[in-house]
Amino acid sequence: MEKFKQLKDLIAAAEEDAAKFYEKSNGAAGTRLRKAMMDIKNAAQEIRNQVTEVKNKEK
Incomplete structure (x- = not known):
């Protein structure tokens, strides 16, 4: 969730x-x-990679 907050800060x-x-x-x-x-x-892109990594660990 930290990466998502950083993304929001960059946009702001x-x-x-x-x-x-x-x-x-x-x-x-x-x-x-x-x-x-x-x-x-x-x-x-970092967030996308992180989400994919977490999703694949769940399988």
């Missing part, structure tokens, strides 16, 4: 840059947003 942290990029066309915020989205993708 990216929200400000998303607003700056989409509402004010701030290019630097777009770069930070792209990096944050990559971190979010990697965190989500």
